[in-house]
Amino acid sequence: MRMPNFVYILYSPKLKQFYKGQSLDVIGRLKRHNAGYHVSTKIGRPWVLVWQIEKPNRSEAVILELKLKNLSVQRLVLFMLKYEGGITGPDELLLLKQLSGC
Numbered sequence: 001m002r003m004p005n006f007v008y009i010l011y012s013p014k015l016k017q018f019y020k021g022q023s024l025d026v027i028g029r030l031k032r033h034n035a036g037y038h039v040s041t042k043i044g045r046p047w048v049l050v051w052q053i054e055k056p057n058r059s060e061a062v063i064l065e066l067k068l069k070n071l072s073v074q075r076l077v078l079f080m081l082k083y084e085g086g087i088t089g090p091d092e093l094l095l096l097k098q099l100s101g102c
Contacts, residue, residue, distance in 0.1 A: 005061035008052040009068065009080065011095065012044030018076060019047065020068040022061040026052050050092040051080045074100070 006026045010019040010033060019041055023029040030049050033041045041047060055061040071079060077100045080087060087093045 002056065003058075004054045004056065005058045006052050006054055007061050007064045007068065009050055009076070010041070010047040011050045011092075012041075012047050014046075015044045017044060018050075018073065019044070020065055020076075022055075022058070022065045048092070049088050050096065051083075051086045051088065053083065053086040 003024060005022055005024055007020070007022045008026045008029070010021070010030065011017070012019070019033070021029065026049065030047060032038060033047045034045050036042045036045060053064070055064060068076060068079070077096050080096055081100060081102075084093065087096065
């Protein structure tokens with residue numbers, strides 16, 4: 001049985017920073033980030049899911065996650081706007097447009 005994997009990008013309004021990750025369960029993962037279970041994201045709570053995409057397997061998800069982690073903030077924002085089908089809502093789209101300077 002095929003298990004879709006998701007690559008996701010969170011945004012912390014508090015830190016004005018992005019977090020990139022991959023998971024089988026994005027919503028569950030977001031809840032764990034916001035509950036403080038992950039040391040790397042605890043300080044940035046609350047996190048907002050701004051972008052996600054489904055990949056057919058974990059290896060493809062990991063490859064994309066690593067590529068996203070190597071992008072500058074500006075290039076990351078432009079990437080999300082280019083693949084805007086992954087943007088999670090109108091508020092997130094507005095945020096990304098503001099961050100891009102559009």
